[in-house]
Amino acid sequence: MRPEDRATARRNLDRRLNELKYSEALTRPPRGWIRAIREALGMTTAQLGKRLGVVQSRVTAIEQAEARHTLTLASLEKAAHALDCRLVYALVPRKPLEELVEDRARLKAGKRLESTRHSMALEAQGVAEADEQEQLKRMVQRILDKAGSELWEDGE
Known part of the structure; x- marks a missing residue:
């Protein structure tokens, strides 16, 4: 170029x-977006697991991985889709x-x-x-x- x-x-x-x-709206909740949205929707981990095609304990592991910053983008995108959300990904320079x-x-x-x-x-x-x-x-x-x-x- x-x-x-x-x-x-x-x-x-x-x-x-x-x-x-300057948007605080994009700041990840302390326990992660998946859990925050799931709880706000009133959805259980078992219900989200069914939508993802995984067992309830796997949903808990996914939420914990997001909170620890170890969840892959692919897994995050699948969870977003199961929650009827769109994954938005950006690097925002300081x-x-x-x-x-x-x-x-x-x-x-x-x-x-x-x-x-x-x-x-x-x-x-x-x-x-x-x-x-x-x-x-x-x-x-x-x-x-x-x-x-x-x-x-x-x-x-």
Whole structure:
């Protein structure tokens, strides 16, 4: 994917995910969604088991696995279907994707400039803070303009 297409994809995802970022509605109940919905519907574990085609003790195990974060998405989707629900799955970034990429580019640029700064200081050729900041800004932009998977390499 070209860098400009990646940037467009990030902006589109940021717009879609922004609403979810602050939504408490998607916070999983302490004992899990399956149990919360089953109980709210007034359904027993035996009744849900019949809808899932499993024994009652398996429903209890499924609910416990969800509460422990060990339930597979496939099992969660089957339970959702048995409860006449739709499984919604999303990764919600803690900050906008565009900001994550810019932060990473700034970190990489800072590391690159640090080695140059060190060499120049050894040769008594220090650079003014304003010039250094401008250089950092230009380097960050260059990294962003060609950013690909190398942005996430830890070698620098």
